[in-house]
Amino acid sequence: MAPSAISTPTDELSSFHSNGVSSLNGQLSNMHLNGHAPLSTSPSETLDLLCIGFGPASLAIAIALHDTLPKTSPSPSVLFLEKQPQFAWHAGMQLPGAKMQISFLKDLATPRDPRSKFTFINYLFSQGRLNQFINLSTFLPSRAEYEDYLCWCAGHFEREGKVAYGMDVCGVKVGTTNAEGRATSWEVTARSTSSGELVTRRAKHVVVAVGGRPVIPQIMQGLKHVAHSSQFANTITRIEEAVKDSIRPLRFAVVGSGQSAAEIFNDLWERFPDSNVRLIIKGASLRPSDDSPFVNEIFDPDRVDGIYSQDPTLRASALALDRGTNYGVVRLTLLEHLYEKLYMQRLRSSNPSQWRANILTNRQVLSASQSKDSSVKLRLGEVQQNAAGVQESGEEEELEVDYVFTATGYKRNAHEEILSELTKLLPSDSNSKFGVKRDYSVVFDGTKVDESAGVWLQGCNEGTHGLSDTLLSILAIRGGELVNSIFGNRSGSESEATSIGSSSPP
């Protein structure tokens, strides 16, 4: 339904400032619900909690709130603002056959409370697939099934009217101040992705959980036919449609050496068996991710305390050492699959230039340009490591392809833009950086922000909270920690944040 069709004239009159920003936003309470229940909170009220982004991190907070706050007291007013039109988890990388890289037991509830109704096992049970899943004998569901689990969880909060989709949050500023001039609430502004209209909501506590921003190397930015891995699924569907009557085999380049790069390399090769696919990697070979049991302990929730309290220099070295568990590495099963496929090409020809798919090792893209026919010319340089481990470029070569996919990672700094108005509230020695405490709350200057208000950051704290910060591993426990940090006294515990995540029976 179009928003204008349901906004009453009174709503419209009362809700617009002279700057065109809708503050009371009757609009928000009715817009972008995509068939979900109307929002449960009134547009004029100051919310107890507003979460920016409704990915797994925020969903885990919603679940922890549901599971841990006493049902007897009035429940806090909570709203989740999500820019996507509906719940979706890395939709651009939902590839056929893609598997989870984490045990289903690390779902959004089990590690905190295995009796929660939001466990993956209860999801399977409710879908009538528990026995068949058991027969699969796996801890690693497909990515498609895990997304369906997440959607199933999200549906609960959609029905409760706690989620507004199509809301791209652009900024947070001080909402109200007390007599001492300290901030007591925040004003969050979002742009409707369908109408472009700006709306605002006020909240005492704000959580920023917006995930990562895709990074395309600068030399390829702005070129046609270059896309980031996060856009792969929709881009490839468009390409399939565009080339369906073409007889010329396509030429693809994939840049990157991590799981997404390997998955896209494999997918393109399977999807277009006659095409030429080149995987460009800096290293001498693809490397396996280490998910062996001892190493996996670095993702345990009880590791975060130790990591957070570590000396920053030692912590940075430890993080660098453990990066191979998650970055620039590929699951062994996929490596074995790719190796076997590459090997089979040798049966047909011993000449690598005849192979449909190839991995170009020790290469980096030096420059990129667009050809007249919209294909992309990549200038590749040979990468060599000298004795000090420094990369040097050797021989150069040109590779012309029809499409490039860069699986070159994500930057987790979107909060800096969203919170830019709040840098003036940071302590003077903060260098305008948003530091967080162990409980993920932003460290503000205590003379400028009242204790009754706060901002929490999720998923951008790898440097202080460890490698699990950007992953699913600790979300169940972390969601509980957030609830305890924000609503500690309401959840019946004044004590440490970890009490909600504790494994002791009630």
Ligand SMILES: Cc1cc2nc3c(=O)[nH]c(=O)nc-3n(C[C@H](O)[C@H](O)[C@H](O)COP(=O)(O)OP(=O)(O)OC[C@H]3O[C@@H](n4cnc5c(N)ncnc54)[C@H](O)[C@@H]3O)c2cc1C
């Ligand atoms: C392809 C892929 C597979 C992965 N598989 C695994 C895995 O198997 N195991 C694992 O542990 N980790 C995995 N990860 C890591 C991944 O980061 C986590 O799975 C998880 O998505 C983190 O949740 P999040 O809520 O912090 O971030 P996200 O999932 O990125 O969610 C953030 C949400 O915020 C929304 N948002 C962003 N900006 C705004 C804004 N301004 N206003 C409103 N909404 C906004 C986004 O649309 C998104 O819905 C994978 C990552 C990728 C890319």
